[in-house]
Amino acid sequence: MLSLIACLMLLAGCQVLDTNLSNRHTIEMQHTNRFVPGTIEVERGATIVFHNQSQIWHSATTDPGTIVTTEPPLTPEIVALWDSGNLDPGESWAIRLDEPGTYLFYCRRHAEQGMIGSITVLE
Secondary structure, three states: OHHHHHHHHHHHHHHHHHHHHOOEEEEEEOOOOOEEOOEEEEOOOEEEEEEEOOOOOEOOEOOHHHOOOOOOOOOOOOOOOOEOOOEOOOOEEEEEEOOOEEEEEEOOOOHHHOOEEEEEEOO
């Protein structure tokens, strides 16, 4: 009987994990200096994972004060500022977005080359 209860608890935990994964989205940082996908829409409370698949470091930031170039590529409507820091090849960084709005982000190293993206968090 105890093993049956343990199995049921394990299955219940798997369902909770699956539910959380449905609101988890991955944005890849690629060797072409692009975010893929470059634009996504997510539900409130989504977790966004930035994963560097390139051979050099990249970042994901909404803070125009941290850009390496002389001027930001665009003036974003910022809901909240965040910065992943430098992500080395193979590294990931995640953020949970609870506030609705559009988050425009870019790589500090490659913004001038068009490494820009946006996440829209729906109401």
